[in-house]
Amino acid sequence: MRRHFGQAALLCLVFSIAPSAQALTEVTGFGSNPGNLKMFKFVPSGLPANAPLVVALHGCAQSAAAYDAETGWEALANRWKFALLLPQQQSGNNSSSCFNWFEAGDIARGSGEALSIKQMVDRMRSDHATDATRSYVTGLSAGGGMTAVMLATYPDVFAGGAIVAGIPYNCGTGVSAAFSCMNPGSDLSPTQWGNKVRAASSHSGSWPIVSIWHGDADTTVRPVNLTESMEQWTNVHGIDQTADLQDTLGGYPHKVYKDAAGVPKVETVLITGMGHGTPVDPGTGEAQCGTAGAYILDVNLCSSYYIGRFWGLDNLDNVPPSVSLSAPSAGAAVSGSVTVSANASDAVGVAQVEFLLDGMLLGSDASAPYSVIWNSATSANGSHILQARATDLAGNVASSSAISVSVSGGVSDTSAPTVDLVFPSPGATLSGTVTLSADANDNFGVTEVTFLLDGAVLGTGNRSAQAGPWTLDWNTTSTSNGSHSLSVQARDAAGNVGSDSATSITVTQNLPALDETFSNRDNAGDYTDSTGWSGSFVANAANATASISGSQSAYGAASSGLSCSTGLKTQFFTRSVTLGANPRLSYARLLNLKANTNSSYSAYFKVLVNGALVDQQSVSNSTYVDSAWQRREDISLSTYANQTVTLRFEVGANANVCLEAWARANIDDIRIANAQQDADVTPPTVNLTAPVNGSTVSGTATLSATASDGTSVSKVEFYANGSLLGSDTEAPFSLSWNSASVANGSYALMAKAYDPAGNVGSDDDTQVTVSNGGTGGTQVLSFSSEDANDGYIKANADGSSPAIGTLESSLGLALGRGSDSKYNRAMLSFDTSTLPDNAVILSASLSVTYRSGSGDPWASPAGNTLVIDVINGCLGGCGVETSDYAATASASAVAELLKFTNGTQNSSAFNSSGLGAINRSGRTQLKLRFSANPTATRYVTINGATAATLRVEYQVP
Structure with a gap:
């Protein structure tokens, strides 16, 4: 049965129009084709026997030719000599031409679209003698979802895959589940995800290697899907979810997960600032490919090139090049225009040589003889360090030995660098390991930044890019509790030193009740550092935390609606937290409230503790916009001292006619200071005491339970066959159940107890028989x-x-x-x-x-x-x-x-x-x-x- 979804335009929405790749050839008669797909191929001239095969799956409303032309796979096929297969969806299967990654009949081995694509692979092997051990599959958006399908259902066919802005395998079936998978995403354990893949086939051999790409600003398919896909495939490979390698690829966060033998099995690339689409880097360079367009995004990194290399299609080695500086000589005195040159060689080829001056990029050369011109007259008089760095076609990097030269006739540098400690802020309370951060600038370049604690050197900073900030991880547990001063110094090549003023901070290992910067510092990929949050807010790229790399914020938007939808609409973000003796709430906010149609319109932002208002901003028949982040500091929560409470951020918009009202809020840097208690994570104990297991009940039966907790029990709920019957909030906990309202038969009874922290304990080992007089009367x-x-x-x-x-x-x-x-x-x-x-x-x-x-x-x-x-x-x-x-x-x-x-x-x-x-x-x-x-x-x-x-x-x- 084929399925035709009008809403599929929203399921991984990708619209793109691009010139057709004229070299594609349509193939028919490739099998029973139960998915009713079309087959296109590109075979480069001179394709050798046993060449690899790449299957590329387009996004919604795209065609095979458009996807091929935009993503650069055809150019790579010509260069690396592999066959290219491009399946194409038909509008008769899906009105938006999306692959049906969410349909049960299309994601099972031996059926639907999955089988059609497998039959195309078989045809390519038959026609072009491709290597059965080197077939790979990739796709964007809906194509990324179908990529996961092919890897899961045919792991014996594919050696590897690449999921671009896609979804984990079998996240959900049907339209509603698909929407939920896309946004906000489905949070399962690695084992639960892995079990879905293992259940898709009887495969017992090695599993495909997987490359996963996503933009962290993707609002169509949330970037949490990158993390969930990583968890799925690392679990399938039997490896943990801690990256063995963390570096950058073209400046973007790149993680590699290896097996016990050190072989990469899964990699992730998170493109910061990128929305929904495929990353490309148009140009003619070795690592460049693709054509920018709608949802084909120029981010100076060609995903197809690096995916192909991850699969090993480039046939390149892992031996780095050799490189050495040939001029000037070590110790030379230089002035004016200086040619800096290097010798570089590699068994396959050198992609470029970069020249560094005092650790900063001076210039690069992509062809031999490798050299750059250095105008030393613009540098400070005195000693400078030169070094060359070579990259080969496989991406292997090697650096030459550094040499020192002396500049004369340059600039007399007497200006000290400027430096500023940007994190932590004055008065901050610190505990555990924190990342110190500083910005430093100099007219000739900063060579070193040093962090000091109470005037003593704490350590030398590092930076991951040519522009700061300089950072240092500091484990505060070795520092005594109390007040301390932090300062920072910057040094330039001339030996000039600049300092900032001391920043007073407090060290305490009595951890705060809550410290949430949405920074992904736990590497979970969801940008929620503290567990326990729930609600309808989502991660957003805007952030108030300058010191945390890649930090985001929590974003909630309530809208009265665009189609005459009136009344109050709300969104919220909440969690339970245990407070200390003198708790104080601080957070940063960025608000946009619009309710200026009439006096019945209103929009608000509220912060509530146990339902009581502690901070707010509201408008009626008006608007309010924060032009910049607003920090709300030290809001007293003393009323709730030494209690476990519910903290809630809420936005609401109310309208009475057919014009939109909205309330939008970004929240960041949430902190509750001066906590004296650890959070309560222990569930209550509960025991269903009546009726007894195995008994028969009729008429009105009393359900009873005992419950206890280290703090208190807030309520006990009673269930029959999983259906909630009712609850009791005070001991002794009991409920009257009219068993005549249900059919005669066997029922499983359960009691659930909740404490104020939201922890839940249950007792579900009671089975009873309902018997209300034989045949009984009519029931409804x-x-x-x-x-x-x-x-x-x-x-x-x-x-x-x-x-x-x-x-x-x-x-x-x-x-x-x-x-x-x-x-x-x-x-x-x-x-x-x-x-x-x-x-x-x-x-x-x-x-x-x-x-x-x-x-x-x-x-x-x-x-x-x-x-x-x-x-x-x-x-x-x-x-x-x-x-x-x-x-x-x-x-x-x-x-x-x-x-x-x-x-x-x-x-x-x-x-x-x-x-x-x-x-x-x-x-x-x-x-x-x-x-x-x-x-x-x-x-x-x-x-x-x-x-x-x-x-x-x-x-x-």
Whole structure:
């Protein structure tokens, strides 16, 4: 069954138009092609036998030719002599031409699109004798998601892969799950991710090596997916999630994860400042490739080149070049214009030689003889250090010995460098290991920065780039608690020394209750340093922390909506924290509040502790914008001293007409100082004491539990078969349960206890039997529709070109003919698995709620009816799919909904076929449709989410 998703344009959205690569050849007849894909290839002239094969998968709305032309893979195939395969999605499979990385039928071995791509690989091997041990796959966005699919389902086919702005394998199936995977992302353990891959095949051999690329400013597919993909594939390889190598690739953070033998198995490249797309570096240089365009982003780094090298396609060595300075000679006295030259050689080839003056780049040369001109008259008189650094075509780097020369006729340098300690700030309280940071500048260059503690040298700083800051990691645990002074000195080549004024700080190993800079200093990739945060805020590239490399902030945006969506909308960010005797809250904020339509409009930002306001900014019929980061310092929380509390940041926007109000907030540098207690991480203990395990209950039964905690128990919840029955907030903890409200049978009872810190303990070893008098009387269950699986599909009059409707949130579920001349049908899903397996269903009906409408679809044509089809289970996936529009139901037209123009409408009773189609062990889907297509724009919309109710009356024999 093929699936056609209109919403797939949002699933890894990539639109790009580029010139076609004329050399591509379409191939047909490559197998059964169950995924209905197209196959294109590029074979360079002179392709040797047993050459590698690269499979490149485009993003949404792209073509094979466009992706090939923009990403540089064809040029690399010509250079390195490998065959290139480019599968192409068809709009008949997915209306936005996205590979269906989120569809169960397309991500399993031996089926759908995954099998089609595998059959293309087989055809390439047959036609061009490619090396069966050197096939690789890569892709962007939706293509990146499908790359993970191919690596997981056919690890025996692919030796390696590269996921660019993609998703871990089997993150979720269906449209709703796909959206969630993209943003905010799915947080599973490495083992959980790895198990998904291991379950995809019976493979027992070696696993593909994987290169993972992502932009840290990607708001379409959140960069947390890089971390989750890394965890998935390191776990598959049986290695840990601690990088064995951390360096930079073209200036961007690069991590390599190796096995016990030191062989790289997984690498990650995080492109700072880059949004959603493929990194390229247009040009003719050895390491350059690609053409910049929409979602093909020029960041001065060609991902295709470095991916190919990671796979070993360049056939280059790992032996570094040799390099030595040939002029001037060591100890030479120089003046005026000086030629600095070097000799460099490599078994394969030298890419460039760089020349360094006092550790700073003087210039570079890409061809022999290697030299640069140094105008020494612009340098200070005195001693200087020269050095050459050579890079070969494989990226191996070697440096020459450094030599010293003496400059005369230059500038007399008597100016000391300027230097400033930028972290920590004056008055800061420090503990554990911190990174000191300083900015230093000099007219001829800074050669050294030294950090001092109480006037004594603490250490010499380092910097990762030509421009600062200079940093030093300082373990404060070896320093006595109390007040100390930090200072910094900078030295230039002439020996001039500059100093900043001392900064007073406090060292205490009594850790703060909270210290959150969103800096990714724990290398988790999610930019949340402290565990325990939850809510709807997301990581954002803006940050107030100048001292932390790659720091981000937490961002929340509440909007009243763009489509006449009125009322209050909120977003929040929260966690539990244990406070000390004199707690004080500090944080940085950047606000944008807009509510200037009328006096009923409002927007706010609030900071709450246990629901009480401790800081805020609000507007009504006005606006407020922070032009720069605002630091809110030392807000007293003494009211909550020595308590475990809930800290919450919240934004809200309220509107009463069809114009947007918004509240947007960036939050950074959250700190609660002067904590005297460790955070509570110990869950309460709980024991379900009644009824006893194995007992039989009837009528009203009392559920009882005992619970205790080191602090206190805030509540105990009681469950039956996983469904919450109720809770009690005070001891003795108990609940009255009307067992007659459920079917006779076996039930698993559970009690959950919560403490104020949010820790949870549970007791789930009690099984009881409900017996309420044999056959009993008639029972009724009402099921609410599932928001995640509801939606509507629109199509032409003949059912062609179906697409998922995208206006559910603003207009509801559409039925009838819309203003776009499309005909709409709605899908509602209900989890009816709580019906007893032996239930005799006596009657059923559906109730829906009117949302809006236009015209009278029941009168177009005359006598038109709105009917209900019943599906036992799900049509394909349980999420709404384009194929649902015309798919055959288990029972058709089992009931109808009479004309209604407001309020709630109940359907007629389901006929016997409809009753027989209700699923007692899983989901029941209902399709709502007009029996005839309206002849004009006439439609009705109903509320989605959980607004629809399926009522089922039954008896248990």
